[in-house]
Amino acid sequence: MLKVIDIDYLGDYKLHLIFNDQTSGWVDLQDILHYPAYQSLKEKSNFIQYALVNGTIEWYNGADLAPEFLLSILHKEESQAA
Numbered sequence: 001m002l003k004v005i006d007i008d009y010l011g012d013y014k015l016h017l018i019f020n021d022q023t024s025g026w027v028d029l030q031d032i033l034h035y036p037a038y039q040s041l042k043e044k045s046n047f048i049q050y051a052l053v054n055g056t057i058e059w060y061n062g063a064d065l066a067p068e069f070l071l072s073i074l075h076k077e078e079s080q081a082a
Contacts, residue, residue: 002067003055009048013041015057017070027073029065037063 006018013030029047032038040061041047049060058064 001055002071004052004057004067004070005055007050007052007057009050012044013047017057017074019067019071020055023071023074025074027070029073032065037061 003020004017005020008016010016010026012028013033014026014028016024016026018024029038029041033042041059041063046060050057052058053064056064056067056070
């Protein structure tokens with residue numbers, strides 16, 4: 001089962017993630033902020049109120065993202081950088 005094991009805030013809406021399969025990299029989550037569950041995270045002081053819960057990121061308001069979704073963003077951004 002894929003899990004996030006470490007999260008570091010990089011600035012803006014970017015996070016550096018490490019997964020239990022040792023995959024790591026950064027993701028930019030700005031694109032999710034237009035969805036209702038994530039709109040309060042547009043305020044950066046809210047965005048940085050996250051924790052590692054049950055193998056993924058969860059924010060103060062209960063919003064979370066599946067590790068598989070986070071990994072798919074990570075790979076997409078890596079392939080664009082190549």
